[in-house]
Amino acid sequence: MFGKILIANRGEIALRVLRACKELGIATVAVHSTADEDAMHVRLADESVCIGPPPARDSYLNIPQILAACEITGADAVHPGYGFLSENARFAEILEAHKVAFIGPSAEHIRIMGDKIEAKKTAERLGIPIVPGSDGGVANEIAARKIAAEVGYPVLIKAAAGGGGKGMKVARTPDELPDAFATARAEARASFGDDALYVEKYLGKPRHIEIQVLGDGKNSGVHLGERDCSLQRRHQKVWEEGPSPVIDEEARSRIGGVVADAVGSLGYSGAGTVEFLFENGEFYFIEMNTRLQVEHPVTEAITGIDLVNEQIRIAAGRGISFGQDAVTFEGHAIECRINAEDPRTFAASPGRIANYHPPGGLGVRVDSAVYQGYRIPPFYDSLIGKLIVHGRDRTECMMRLRRALDEFVIDGIRTTIPLFRDLVVDEEIVAGQYDIHWLEKRLSASVDAHGRTG
Template sequence: MFSKILIANRGEIACRVIETAQKLGIKTVAVYSDSDYKALHVQLADEAVYLGPSSAIDSYLQIDKVIAAAKQTGASAIHPGYGFLSENADFAEACQQQKIQFIGPTASAIRAMGSKSEAKALMAEAGVPMLPGYHGSDQSDESLINKAESLGCPLMIKAAMGGGGKGMRVIHDLAELEAGLAAAKRESLKSFGDDRLLLERFVTRPRHIEVQIFFDQQGNGVFLFDRDCSLQRRHQKVIEEAPAPGLSSEIRFAMGEAAVNAGRAINYQGAGTVEFLLDGNQFYFMEMNTRLQVEHPVTEMVTGIDLVEWQLEVASGLPLQLSQEDLNCTGNAVEVRLYAEDPDNSFLPSSGRIHDLRWPEISDRVRVDTGIQQGDHISSHYDPMLAKLIAWGEDRQQAIANLSEALAGYQQSGLADNRDFLLSLLSEPDFIDGQLSTGFIDEHPVTELNQQKTDLAVAAAALYWQTQSLSEQKRLSQPLNTNQYLPKLMSFTVQEQLWPVKLENKDNKTLVSLPSGQLLLDASVEQQRVTVELEAQKVTCRVVAMPDSQLKVFFNDFSLVVSLPVLSHSQDQIGAMTAPMNGTVTNVMVQPGEEVGEGKALLILEAMKMEHTIKAPKEGVIASVFYQSGDQVEAGASLLSYKDEADVA
């Protein structure tokens, strides 16, 4: 086994690898950029080496710098994690040339699976079922259009070197084809340095099933059962579980054997994942990921195997300790990905400082994988995933219940996240019944908070704010009975609207008057906790004061941010052409003096590896463009302006 390894990654996967290495007595070396100099993975490692500026292309993707860091610290092996250099054959080859063990497959195996088109050809030879499509070398627009027309719609465009949904487009009408090809090529070139594409028939309601495989250097291979990753948004996984629900034993083992055959066809070693589309009882090869997957914890929880430990053992030359017959799948595990994104604003990435952070209680049934801590600044330079919450249960229903309870215990204030969206998905009857497909999230859109929940959250915020104000004034430390200090009139801004709230004492209860009506509550406030009893039901929430005169109210199944009126927006500001998040301007498509129609694309902003198009909120003439391609912008900054109607006249 190795005495010291370098982790060529950041965030939660770097912390995850460090955890197992420490368990095995292996020293660890972290690498970091300007943004990550105080990051958790840097603090947990035994040593840390600076790589460069925050941009990944100038730091984490610099092969020479990573290799130099390993040699400088005496690390004999490098674990690439996932993302960044994990599936870069040149990096694996560079490690070999410098006599540093790459903890992963060989460069030849990575290359074989790195091109989706070449991978599909190899898999077809190995007898793995394939979807009809085009994976050829002629990448001219004319050729791609001809092939697409022969395949017909619906059609999937994919980046040949892609992953994570980048360079992927679904075409439902051939009229969309030319624009879809151009967008997919542009995104593929930006993400992978290669604009080659492949085409496949699009299955309208498939499931996304993947099989975890493992091979040692002696040629022994096993599959560690399957995972369902069907719940996706923009082709990126949101909820994963193991084992995949509702599979017959025949399909399960046929997929497992096909996955092992896929690995054997390229002399694979280490951890890998073979991904399939399941259409009824027929499955088709999608791609093979030559690395550890983000969702590997669910496999670990149902098999009891530390996959990172297996990676380290196999990379050091040890054979697999278990055969296929020795492996068991016990219970069920479900994982959610917590992202810094705003579900109420088209899931735009969110960046900023984490003001307050609480995790659920960890146990043998609940696991948290993260690389963040309170006070961290979440940068727009990297993937917006904050953490993964994973729960195990004796059966699927118990696993879902355990995960829902754990997710309710996670509370983060400071930037938008998808906690409430995930809670909503976990409670969907179709999800609980296992009615899964890759279109599930589109078919179950985010719904706004109902009036009752909004009223209750605003009432709790008002009670908390009044009590805290009085506590400060009177310097009290004991719990307060809020009914003593009424009446009180105050106002909040809720979802861009002003909400006057009046608190009064009535029959030893609190009467809360809101724009939508009145609530009569038994209420108490103790520190951050507000307890209210409404219609014989007692509910407790937590209220966190944030910068800029904001309060975030956390209930078990939802949360709400309310602001003091100083933060309210005038109607003139709503819909303005402002930056919705911190990012980089990558393309400006209009000039001052140009006449635009409502909905016209004006500017493209990139943040956290995603493009976001700023569109015209109304017809008019552009007066000014305040930023150019390559400029950094902050959330809320004015990007463009219209000419006044008087000026146009």
């Protein structure tokens, strides 16, 4: 097992990794920017190293500084959390060259799955169902038109190196394709420095279903069921739950088995998530995230398996601590992402937390690194915490979530808690009747009802 792990991240995920390390008896190193010198993970780590000024490019994305921190402290492994350098193949390669373990998959697998075209080809080769569309990148608008005619409109034009909804446009008719293609290409070039695009069938009202997997890096993989991440705003997840209200045991076992066999065949090492669109009983591969997900606590709640612990074990060469037969699913879990944002406009709301009181009680978990008096800096993602609630079934889970949201107090800044208080009593949400477009439509209707200028 590792002697010392450097946590190359910040906020709630840095604290989450730190807790796992402490439970394994592993010493920890926190790296931080000057803006995060009072952060909770910095206070609790065995050692801390300042790696630069507030901008992420000068600190949390500064590979030489992180490597220097490893050398100074003698850390023999790095856990990247999510975001920042967690899916940076070059970072994994540099660490390996300096004999520091990267707690995650190989650079090769990060690179393959980071390219959406290559990921789709790999998924298809491994027997994972894919969305009908182009086999690879489309060179020009003429090629895009040909593919669109074959799969049928509407189609989705996507950046091969994309993410977060950038470089993604829908063409509902042949007349819309030229503008959609040109806009997607320009966005892809500006956002990712790569204007490669591909075309696929656009599904009308799908759910966003993701399967949690673990691979031992040899030839074995397991799946830990699904999470339903269909409640999204601007392609960003807001509310995640598991099991999905629309997936039955047969479908779960079928797609889970396909994905587990695929990661085993690939020789994949560590945690990963294979994401799908699900419509009319069929799964269609979107992408694979080669890291820990923000919403991993949902899976931990319904399986009782510590995913960070497993990541560390696998990276240390100890393999997965259980087999597929040992995975059972108990009850229902929901996670709400608590952001420092205005609940109506979603404008960022950094500042000092005047009062802080997280909810508690049976089945309630709060993953957050904030505390009363903490000042949320304006330089990073607005996620400040996650409320995860578990119940014996979805009905109990929803009632417990209502109670927990009513208890949650964060004063001094605006947060998305009021949004979740509305969602948890919405009839369609209570019934589990929503798709990936549901929340966007609801928010647009709310803006219209209150006036677009507020």
